[in-house]
Amino acid sequence: MDSIPYGKQNITQDDIDAVVATLQSDYLTQGPKIKEFEEAFASYIGSKYAVAVSNGTAALHLCALALGVNSESRVITTPITFAASANCVRYCGGEVYFADIDPKTLTLSTDKVLELIESHPKGYFSGIILVDFAGLPVNLEIFRELADEHGLWIIEDACHAPGGYFVDSKGIKQNCGNGNYADLAIFSFHPVKHIACGEGGMITTNSKELYEKLLLLRTHGITKNPALMSQNHGDWYYEMQELGYNYRLSDINAALGLSQLTRAEAGLARRREIAKTYYQAFKNTALVSTFPTEGHAFHLYVIQTKQRFELYNFLRSKGIYAQVHYIPVHRMIYYQQLGWNEGDFPLAEQYYNDCLSLPMYPSLSDEKLNFVINTVINFLNS
Missing domain, CATH: 3.40.640.10 (Type I PLP-dependent aspartate aminotransferase-like (Major domain))
Structure with a gap:
């Protein structure tokens, strides 16, 4: 694949x-x-x-x-x-x-x-x-x-x-x-x-x-x-x-x-469909999984796990290139030079430590979507 x-x-x-x-x-x-x-x-x-x-x-x-x-x-x-x-x-x-x-x-x-x-x-x-x-x-x-x-x-x-x-x-x-x-x-x-x-x-x-x-x-x-x-x-x-x-x-x-x-609404509908599939697949796992709230446009589908680093690497080993969104801005060197420090915003930093964005785009096929889901679940069960 x-x-x-x-x-x-x-x-x-x-x-x-x-x-x-x-x-x-x-x-x-x-x-x-x-x-x-x-x-x-x-x-x-x-x-x-x-x-x-x-x-x-x-x-x-x-x-x-x-x-x-x-x-x-x-x-x-x-x-x-x-x-x-x-x-x-x-x-x-x-x-x-x-x-x-x-x-x-x-x-x-x-x-x-x-x-x-x-x-x-x-x-x-x-x-x-x-x-x-x-x-x-x-x-x-x-x-x-x-x-x-x-x-x-x-x-x-x-x-x-x-x-x-x-x-x-x-x-x-x-x-x-x-x-x-x-x-x-x-x-x-x-x-x-x-x-x-x-x-x-x-x-x-x-x-x-x-x-x-x-x-x-x-x-x-x-x-x-x-x-x-x-x-x-x-x-x-x-x-x-x-x-x-x-x-x-x-x-x-x-x-x-x-x-x-001209395809914006169709793409949006597909994103929401993918999000619902992810949520149903992960809702009974240890992951914190994004609920498909009404009106959500799902540019990203974010999960949270205490094993983020390990899961990120496991997915990459299977050809799934998840991403992290975002490193908190106040932790960038430039903003630290302006006086902001690690620990200033604990909720944002806790989120950053755990977050992982899974593949989310309208042309993602059901086959690839299921492969991503099964790979995540295999990791959780290992």
């Missing part, structure tokens, strides 16, 4: 045809596919606006810039995430504060965040970056109430959760990134994510002001919109109004993303 990675893109002939058609068109970048992809993705998520960018990290950086993060800013996030969720604050000169996780959801603990906020003077913090870890949506309604009470903005890092949702107190399904509770949300189109563009990212929002700011920052701070310019010398004229970046997505990547988006 071929090796089985923890995540994998699925490229079809339709995807290839879409990319080839763009390669044969007049535009390889800054063309019509960008707007088409943005509008289709906003419709899928349920937001008013979407801005396509070069990758998820660029999306986070632009969000921080648009919200005015600077050297006076202090921003709270989770230690269980990819480093970019915190790094975007540092790019802008801001200070990152971590709070511990809820061991049941593995996302940022509301209680720990409130405890952190109340341990500092009023107005000390600027915002919160929440992460829909593994695809489980954060309850943004609760965090919105907390944020409003303390004057904070919210960025939702929804890279793991396109198509995910939670149900609010009124019984309304709230899609990840729909902008009803977070000021801005971001997504990644890395190959192992739900929608693959090769590389790419998207920012969603319901704020016209933030949307226009993001468009400016995405392309060097330059505008050609006559309504926004201080003067106009002719059709060729443009103004650089701010120090922006080249964080554009190409039409080639957008064409692939558009094609992938």
Whole structure:
């Protein structure tokens, strides 16, 4: 049997045809596919606006810039995430504060965040970056109430959760990134994510002001919109109004993303089916196995075991390449140099010591899925 990675893109002939058609068109970048992809993705998520960018990290950086993060800013996030969720604050000169996780959801603990906020003077913090870890949506309604009470903005890092949702107190399904509770949300189109563009990212929002700011920052701070310019010398004229970046997505990547988006719901359904199969297989074992909660988008399927190191190596010996998500950010050397230490967030660190992400991607066949399950069970029984 071929090796089985923890995540994998699925490229079809339709995807290839879409990319080839763009390669044969007049535009390889800054063309019509960008707007088409943005509008289709906003419709899928349920937001008013979407801005396509070069990758998820660029999306986070632009969000921080648009919200005015600077050297006076202090921003709270989770230690269980990819480093970019915190790094975007540092790019802008801001200070990152971590709070511990809820061991049941593995996302940022509301209680720990409130405890952190109340341990500092009023107005000390600027915002919160929440992460829909593994695809489980954060309850943004609760965090919105907390944020409003303390004057904070919210960025939702929804890279793991396109198509995910939670149900609010009124019984309304709230899609990840729909902008009803977070000021801005971001997504990644890395190959192992739900929608693959090769590389790419998207920012969603319901704020016209933030949307226009993001468009400016995405392309060097330059505008050609006559309504926004201080003067106009002719059709060729443009103004650089701010120090922006080249964080554009190409039409080639957008064409692939558009094609992938047509299969997003089918891929999501398969992920949830795989998760249910894993859960049923492991629920009576010694493993802590992720429950297939309503609205979970299952970018990852995480188990927890005190024998993580041994199981990881055993799976690799059988050609199953499980992965660990994530090394807590505060334990990275860079953040330790900023004053964070091992032991600061015991719940996050205990999770890290035990966690293992099993293969999870829509094209994972039942044969390979059963092989993974049987290999894990054989290990447990040995």
